[in-house]
Amino acid sequence: MTQSTLGDTSGTTPSAKSSSRNRSPFRANLSKADYERAFDILEQCSGAACLPDFKERAVEAISEHFALRHVSFFAGATFHTVFEDSAPLTAGKTAKMLPEYQDRWARYDIFGTPAAMRQLVSSGVSSLDELQAMGQLPAAADAYVRYFLSSTWRMQTAAALRLELSAGHTALLGMFDPEPGKIGASEAATLRLLSQQMSAMARGLPASKPQAALARLSVRQRQVVRLVADGLSNAQIAEILSLAEDSVKKYVTRILTTTGCQSRMELALLARAQRI
Numbered sequence: 001m002t003q004s005t006l007g008d009t010s011g012t013t014p015s016a017k018s019s020s021r022n023r024s025p026f027r028a029n030l031s032k033a034d035y036e037r038a039f040d041i042l043e044q045c046s047g048a049a050c051l052p053d054f055k056e057r058a059v060e061a062i063s064e065h066f067a068l069r070h071v072s073f074f075a076g077a078t079f080h081t082v083f084e085d086s087a088p089l090t091a092g093k094t095a096k097m098l099p100e101y102q103d104r105w106a107r108y109d110i111f112g113t114p115a116a117m118r119q120l121v122s123s124g125v126s127s128l129d130e131l132q133a134m135g136q137l138p139a140a141a142d143a144y145v146r147y148f149l150s151s152t153w154r155m156q157t158a159a160a161l162r163l164e165l166s167a168g169h170t171a172l173l174g175m176f177d178p179e180p181g182k183i184g185a186s187e188a189a190t191l192r193l194l195s196q197q198m199s200a201m202a203r204g205l206p207a208s209k210p211q212a213a214l215a216r217l218s219v220r221q222r223q224v225v226r227l228v229a230d231g232l233s234n235a236q237i238a239e240i241l242s243l244a245e246d247s248v249k250k251y252v253t254r255i256l257t258t259t260g261c262q263s264r265m266e267l268a269l270l271a272r273a274q275r276i
Contacts, residue, residue, distance in 0.1 A: 029189040037065050038190050042197055050212035051075075051165065051205045055089045058173060058198065062161070063091060066187060070094050070155070070176040079117065079170050083109050094176065097153055105148045108140040111160040111172060120162040120172070124195025127159035127183045149176070156180035161191050164199040166207065210270050213259040221258075222276060224251045228264055229271040 044061040048054035055073045063071045070092035076082035083106045090098055101109075110116060111126055115134055119126035128145065131137065137145065149155040157177040165171055175183065183191070206212045217225065220241075227237045234252065238245040252264065261267040 029186045034186050034190045038193050041065050041194060045198060045201055048205060050209050051207050052209060054202055054205055059089055059091050068175045068177050068182060072174040075169060075171040077169050082170055082172050083112055105144050108144040110141040110144055113138055113141045123192050124162050125188050125191045127188055154178045157182035159183040161195055163202050165202050210259040210261060211274055214274055214276055221255055225255060225271045225276055229268040
């Protein structure tokens with residue numbers, strides 16, 4: 001965990017900084033079981049080949065290891081646009097909550113308040129319990145909690161985990177449960193550790209499965225893709241690469257299957273976007 005995760009220690013001596021880190025509740029609350037849970041989640045997410053795959057693994061892992069039944073994954077180009085994600089990944093009741101949320105409540109989300117944003121940017125995690133403990137919530141956020149989360153959907157636990165994605169994009173993994181207190185001090189501390197490590201994974205992932213598939217193509221397949229992107233026919237590609245035209249056709253068919261592209265045009269656009 002970085003120093004920023006543990007709080008501001010500016011103006012203290014090196015020994016005082018060390019002492020401050022040792023006293024931090026984010027570290028002090030982590031037990032062996034907490035670290036094991038974090039490692040299990042990271043291992044579950046580590047095999048993701050692209051962002052969509054990572055989203056699915058992250059939601060499943062968080063739900064399983066924190067016993068949270070309702071989890072969502074929103075992403076956006078900036079922190080503020082995360083809440084406007086038109087096609088987030090949802091699990092449990094968050095799928096049923098989504099239409100009302102998008103239509104009425106997204107702009108009032110408690111995790112978009114200044115206090116929550118400060119927590120999410122500085123430590124990667126914010127929870128409803130922590131925000132309520134700080135004092136009175138803004139009126140709109142309080143209405144969101146009272147009427148949307150509590151009265152309509154009976155959610156007593158709510159928390160958000162912030163992740164950094166590629167190209168400077170941001171994600172918020174929302175966690176909800178009808179049982180109160182599901183995100184306590186040790187859970188929040190574990191999630192703060194996960195925020196950094198999962199962000200490191202997510203930042204290096206391509207945004208789509210076809211992009212991930214392009215990265216796994218052989219040298220010869222990538223040569224074919226580049227020529228397809230240049231608009232050449234199978235006959236022209238065969239002449240340039242000294243291959244039989246039938247071999248080029250087989251290459252193109254296999255590449256389309258591997259990347260999930262439906263046509264040469266789609267493959268060409270993908271290759272140009274990725275500068276392959």
